[in-house]
Amino acid sequence: MEIAYQLYTSRKALPLTGQFPFLKSIGYDHIEVWPGAYKEDPKGFRRALDEAGLDAPSVFIADPGEADDLQEWIAAAQILGGKTIVRPGLAPANRPAEADGWKRLAERLSKEAEIARAAGLNFAWHNHDFEFQPLADGSRPIDLIVGHSDPLVRLELDCGWVFQAGGDIETELKRFADRIIAIHAKDAAPLGTVEEDGWLAHGDGVIDWVALLPAIEASNAKLAVVEHDEPADWEYVAKRSYESLAQLFGGR
Template sequence: MTTLVQLFSARNFTPWDRILDQVRSYGYDGVEGFFANYEDPVAFRRLLDERGLIMPQGHFGIDLLEGNFEKAVSIGRTLGVNTVIAPWLAPEDRPTDHAGWRAMAVRLKILDEKVRGEGFDFAWHNHDFEFVAVENGLIPMDILLDAAPEMNWEADLGWILRAGGAPLDWLRARADRVVAVHLKDVQPDHATALEDGWADLGHGVSDWRPIFEEFEKLPSLRAHVAEHDNPVDLDRFLRRWSQSFKTLASQK
């Protein structure tokens, strides 16, 4: 089991070498990459190796995976990625009905087969929009997981909270599909609060103890990922997350 930092959290605090020094100083095993880390994969891999950090998984946009698959594969191999994660749909690309989400699942199923054919695992990473019901009360996240049955899931628990959902229920219902979890919390007044309403793990509104107990029952869980979508203080976020994670993980 690894603890990783999603480097999107640190995008406003570059240079990357200084950020990776901070990640290492707080005892994380490595990082989860995103597009800004892929501009020069060889150079970024060197920064990781010099600090003894790993990048076992990374976020790769649908446009890249469908439009330049060979480049995505090359980036992944260079950086030592094992799990390719599709992370996002732009608002204009999001389906609005059951048929649209099933069509999206077909696209992901094709990508899943291609990515696995190159020796990687493949997973989808959720935001809040996958939990907005379409006709007949169907939830898009269920549609994606049911229509692409081999695809894994990186469950962003913070976005489930933001959508008004219950992370614990989703972890129980989809235990066999979850290979990684993004751990972040929300502030009580998240619609108007600073930092876009996000809170560091252990410093928001949620009771994480039963969720951490549930992690022990997830057969395929490999990574706990620290994330904050818009921290004003990167060092505070990394320090608090690490402290909260250690405390929660020890209360089993």
């Protein structure tokens, strides 16, 4: 299992590219990027990655909106040397209230996955908590997305958001094992914690990662991504999380 750092974690510590030597010194070889990091200058961002000895195998693109914007995001991801592009979610105002809306989203994602494959890229959906919360008819958005999309639509399962949704991470890892291409190894404080939005560095939280390890390794996940949405100390989060995950995966 490869370990990556989601640069969104330290988005408030500018310049972003100035973080690269520190991340490399900790042990990271891979980062995951979100559009705000690279969209203004993908070529310059790629140069900074290369100079630091880092790569970006997983590239977040924009949420799916009304615009047919996939080709421009594919072009940027190719400049960055990405292997997988990831649609990261939906803003609250854009989340369907009924199952049919999620089925339509699944159809769109299937078409986008085909386009991505033709460009030599994997395509994935990244979850938050809302996909695991039942709609009025009892169906769950995550099941509708997976059940009504082509298997080319992979999942980057954010384990921390599954926890905050009140779900069972192991169950979801097993349920979607074949579709999972990566995980967000996002650790959490006890439910209801408000400090740092309830997130902690990997290894400092209440999620039992050792117990989850067999299910993680039985899935098709190849990448474990460190993320914390609101860290008080991003450098601590980056270092502690890398060390914890390296130990979990046997030094890899």
